[in-house]
Amino acid sequence: MVVKEEEMVLVTPGEVLGKATEVKAGKGAYVAKHNGLVYASLTGLLRTLSPPPDSPDQRPTVEVTGHKAHGPVPEPGSVVIARVTKVMTRMASADIMCVGAKSVREKFSGIIRQQDVRATEIDKVDMHLSFRPGDIVRASVLSLGDARAYFLSTAKNDLGVVSAESTAGGTMVPISWTEMQCPLTGQTEQRKVAKVGT
The missing domain is CATH 2.40.50.140 (Nucleic acid-binding proteins)
Known part of the structure; x- marks a missing residue:
């Protein structure tokens, strides 16, 4: 998978990362069934991963990697x-x-x-x-x-x-x-x- 470094931005929980028809939800992201949007589930850096060339699904994967330097972040339920x-x-x-x-x-x-x-x-x-x-x-x-x-x-x-x-x-x-x-x-x-x- 290729990481597009220039697209790494800091996002927070609840931020819209894209439409499920255009991107896949990876780690730290989820799809809301009611509107088909992909949201961030934690605070961290947004990474866009390109799909392998031979993959039948050519949507890039968006994932949010926790900002390690910040340590743990409280989330609902924790x-x-x-x-x-x-x-x-x-x-x-x-x-x-x-x-x-x-x-x-x-x-x-x-x-x-x-x-x-x-x-x-x-x-x-x-x-x-x-x-x-x-x-x-x-x-x-x-x-x-x-x-x-x-x-x-x-x-x-x-x-x-x-x-x-x-x-x-x-x-x-x-x-x-x-x-x-x-x-x-x-x-x-x-x-x-x-x-x-x-």
Whole structure:
């Protein structure tokens, strides 16, 4: 396959790469059935690969190769580890530190909205009793939200706060789904705790 180097451009998820009648979707690309367009599924460099001369299908293949220098990028469905930076009445903001087991090299921001904290009794969620600044949370990526921040969810049992520091400076241990305890003072603080183990 011949790579047309001059056509290598940086693309982002959701960007249209061409029509399925004219190009084939390779790695990092997909065809939307409803409109027959080929879209990028990740951030990276767009490569156009020419088909072999003897191929019956003479459409070039477009593929997006992840930008290795940038490290992993959060995508809808991926599980991330994030540090809570600010807690407001209706949402908490966080800095994403890891995607899966890999640490990120860029700064990605995440937002956990009130309706995405847990699966039940959503209207009773108190953000200030679910998270505190500095908490380390495990969350899943819902979508790329607004203002370049990812919408995150902790609504599954295994998602939520995995590490938190108490007001006394101790690393708290989870004692229930909604509470963590300071080993230094024995005081409990409320959190949306991630269930550990099975």
